[in-house]
Amino acid sequence: xxxxxxxxxxxxxxxxxxxxxxxxxxxxxxxxxxxxxxxxxxxxxxxxxxxxxxxxxxxxxxxxxxxxxxxxxxxxxxxxxxxxxxxxxxxxxxxxxxxxxxxxxxxxxxxxxxxxxxxxxxxxxxxxxxxxxxxxxxxxxxxxxxxxxxxxxxxxxxxxxxxxxxxxxxxxxxxxxxxxxxxxxxxxxxxxxxxxxxxxxxxxxxxxxxxxxxxxxxxxxxxxxxxxxxxxxxxxxxxxxxxxxxxxxxxxxxxxxxxxxxxxxxxxxxxxxxxxxxxxxxxxxxxxxxxxxxxxxxxxxx
Amino acid sequence: xxxxxxxxxxxxxxxxxxxxxxxxxxxxxxxxxxxxxxxxxxxxxxxxxxxxxxxxxxxxxxxxxxxxxxxxxxxxxxxxxxxxxxxxxxxxxxxxxxxxxxxxxxxxxxxxxxxxxxxxxxxxxxxxxxxxxxxxxxxxxxxxxxxxxxxxxxxxxxxxxxxxxxxxxxxxxxxxxxxxxxxxxxxxxxxxxxxxxxxxxxxxxxxxxxxxxxxxxxxxxxxxxxxxxxxxxxxxxxxxxxxxxxxxxxxxxxxxxxxxxxxxxxxxxxxxxxxxxxxxxxxxxxxxxxxxxxxxxxxxxxxxxxxxxxxxxxxxxxxxxxxxxxxxxxxxxxxxxxxxxx
Numbered sequence: 001x002x003x004x005x006x007x008x009x010x011x012x013x014x015x016x017x018x019x020x021x022x023x024x025x026x027x028x029x030x031x032x033x034x035x036x037x038x039x040x041x042x043x044x045x046x047x048x049x050x051x052x053x054x055x056x057x058x059x060x061x062x063x064x065x066x067x068x069x070x071x072x073x074x075x076x077x078x079x080x081x082x083x084x085x086x087x088x089x090x091x092x093x094x095x096x097x098x099x100x101x102x103x104x105x106x107x108x109x110x111x112x113x114x115x116x117x118x119x120x121x122x123x124x125x126x127x128x129x130x131x132x133x134x135x136x137x138x139x140x141x142x143x144x145x146x147x148x149x150x151x152x153x154x155x156x157x158x159x160x161x162x163x164x165x166x167x168x169x170x171x172x173x174x175x176x177x178x179x180x181x182x183x184x185x186x187x188x189x190x191x192x193x194x195x196x197x198x199x200x201x202x203x204x205x206x207x208x209x210x211x212x213x214x215x216x217x218x219x220x221x222x223x224x225x226x227x228x229x230x231x232x233x234x235x236x237x238x239x240x241x242x243x244x245x246x247x248x249x250x251x252x253x254x255x256x257x258x259x260x261x262x263x264x265x266x267x268x269x270x271x272x273x274x275x276x277x278x279x280x281x282x283x284x285x286x287x288x289x290x291x292x293x294x295x296x297x298x299x300x301x302x
Numbered sequence: 303x304x305x306x307x308x309x310x311x312x313x314x315x316x317x318x319x320x321x322x323x324x325x326x327x328x329x330x331x332x333x334x335x336x337x338x339x340x341x342x343x344x345x346x347x348x349x350x351x352x353x354x355x356x357x358x359x360x361x362x363x364x365x366x367x368x369x370x371x372x373x374x375x376x377x378x379x380x381x382x383x384x385x386x387x388x389x390x391x392x393x394x395x396x397x398x399x400x401x402x403x404x405x406x407x408x409x410x411x412x413x414x415x416x417x418x419x420x421x422x423x424x425x426x427x428x429x430x431x432x433x434x435x436x437x438x439x440x441x442x443x444x445x446x447x448x449x450x451x452x453x454x455x456x457x458x459x460x461x462x463x464x465x466x467x468x469x470x471x472x473x474x475x476x477x478x479x480x481x482x483x484x485x486x487x488x489x490x491x492x493x494x495x496x497x498x499x500x501x502x503x504x505x506x507x508x509x510x511x512x513x514x515x516x517x518x519x520x521x522x523x524x525x526x527x528x529x530x531x532x533x534x535x536x537x538x539x540x541x542x543x544x545x546x547x548x549x550x551x552x553x554x555x556x557x558x559x560x561x562x563x564x565x566x567x568x569x570x571x572x573x574x575x576x577x578x579x580x581x582x583x584x585x586x587x588x589x590x591x592x593x594x595x596x597x598x599x600x601x602x603x604x605x606x607x608x609x610x611x612x613x614x615x616x617x618x619x620x621x622x623x624x625x626x627x628x629x630x631x632x633x634x635x636x637x638x639x640x641x642x643x644x
Contacts, residue, residue: 035420086606104609107560110553111605114598122595231549235431242424273439276431283428287421288413 007264013152013221015260016159020214021237022244022252023166024076024207030183030247031203034105038079038113039211040234044227046072046212047219048120051129061220065158065213072212076204083108084204085197121227128224151221158217162210163253170249175202183247232276239283258282323474328467340466342582344538347477348531350574353558354484355527357570361559361615362488363520364500366423369430370555373403373525375437375547377532382450382542383443396476396533403529404522406433411521415514430552438544449543452536469538476534480527485567487523489622496520497565557597561604563611566618573612576600 021043028036049071053064087105170176178199181189190196214233219225237252240259244251259282263275331339352374360367380399384390390398414425437444444450487493499506499513507513536542558577562569577597584596604612613621 083602087609104560104605107557108602108605110557111598111602115595115602118594118598235427235549238424239428242421246420271439274435276435280428280432280435284425284432287417287425287428 004265004268007268008261009152011261011264012257013155013260014264015257016155017214017218018233018236018240018260019253019256020159020162020210020217021233022240022256023163023249024211025237025241026244026247026249026252027179027183027203027207029241031179031186031200032084034084035109035238036079036084036204036207037106037110038083038116039208039237040230041113041116042072042075042079042208042211042230043215043218043233044120044225044230045075045116046215047225047229048124048129049212050216050219051225061154065216068212068216069209073205073209075212076206076208077201079109079112079208080201080204083112084200088197117227117230124227126227128226130224149221151217155217155221158213162213166206166210166249169206175199179203179206236279239279243282243286320478323478324471328470331470332467337466340470341538342578343470344473344534346575346578347473348535348538349555349558349578350571351477351480351531351534352528352555353562353570353574354481354567355524355531356555356559357565357567358484358488358496358527359520359524360556361563361565361567361570362493362500363496363517365517365521366420366426367521367524368423368427368549368552368556369433370426370524370528371547371549371551372430372433373407373528374532374535374551374555375433375544376403376406377529378536378542378547379437379444379450379532380529381533381536382452385452385537386450392533392537396530396537399533399536400526400530403532404526407525407528408518408522410525411518415517415521427549427552431549434544434548437547444544447544449541449546450536452540452542473534473538476530480530481567481571484527485622488567489619500565557601561601561612563614563618565615566611566613568618568621569611569613569615576612 021039024039024042025036028034028039046068050064050068053059053067059067084105087108168176170180178189178194179202181192181194182196182199182203186196189199215225215230218229218233236259237256240256241252243255243258244253259279262282263278266275266278327343331343352370356367356370359365359370377399380402381392381395384395384398385392410426410429414422414429417425438447440446488496495506495511496516498509498511499516503513532547535546539546554577558573559570560573561576562571562573580600581594581597
């Protein structure tokens, strides 16, 4: 029983990390209707930025988190500027309907993600980089029958704070209002005088900042980071987004938690090498039986 | 577009392509005289076949396929297992591997065929990843991350096809035949029907095109050719491991198709030549460390400045109809007329 509880805690913190990554995907998909393939690399950049900051300044964790948030946001804005904005220069109907153009936007973020990953690999090498041990979040804490590490609590707490912050930004600030307006109807938002370009840049800043923090937290939790680390969480978060119905943030968060918990619990029954299958199985089942996602509202055809 | 037609120079172009493939390239390779170059040539041809098969499903039928490497992998593992366990000759393993991949593609396609756009892409991504996890961890059969070594020669009629020159010709003949089939499929009324469902599948449905069936067929056929490519890879490389068939390979193939131009078969092949050839050229210039970055930058630049691809669909179709003379028919008075759109 204790073991189950312990796996549940691990699953929750894993799920929270997926949720942070999935929110970025969902926000960006909401405003632009395209998948940002470079989102996994933002996660990696967050982890490596954290490593550099730790090695050079060794400030307290909160400061690192804030710096990484800023680095992620800036990277996101840069990514939007280079990989997405140039393609909005075409706005005639033929181009918008053209398959090649839509796929081009998708591939531009992919191309930049290759450049980013290979750049990190060139600079740091493709091997695992160890974070300084003193900063690792794995001092055990005993709560009743369950032993968890402080990393679980920090991941949980940070993610919770960030989710609350996101809700605040989206509900009570003018930036959040314009993000919601653009994702609801881009053309309508323009008609009422919202600066869509700036809103999209803000969306990338918010989403990428959260993704970068997720990367840093995972790096601290496992103590090792590597250039290709963003790939698996990126795919899991993508799955969570689809399960949650593509544009629903609460849906994505809940599905990310479901995926995290079921992965952790599945390792009780089968060898942990198979646990990646869980997320993909969820994905296929969702797509076949609930093609709009579990929490998706009425959308167009799927 | 002007209705008066130039006479198709079909034999000129066919002859040029075949001469290049079967005479010029082997001549250059034998002048270079390193068997490593033959391996590169084989890789380029295998990826040209993969890109062509993805061109059929993603470029022509418009189904964004993010798990193509899985069918390539099924072909590779199928051929390797048939060759090592049942000692089958490559004459049988290559078509059987293709059929296995086609069967799996069919089974995958049946439940996912009614999904559209990004949902379909995600479904193929998930299935591709599942197959990858299975090859990585089903150790008793696939030997896991260690991969499978293929021993033994590929002998037929006293020709040893594991030697560089016969291996080159084997791959060239099979790839040329498969690409020809894909060419006929995508530049015909059948291809036009696929293009119609790409542009608007509800409209195509309303016009009497059986869209689920066409999607199913194009997906299965593309799976077959990916399987054949996998078998060729297994036999020419002599060693396969799950890393040969991971998600990055799917993305590499997709990049080839997008780089050359979605919906353009010559573009897909050009994309394969560039994305496999360029890193090797850079390796020669001792720029090995930078080659993946350069691929990324080249891809980004092409997408930014030439978003319809190096050989866009319209110019590719124009070339094929005018120079290779497809999509025409001879009227009773001996004049040629165009059929289909364009």
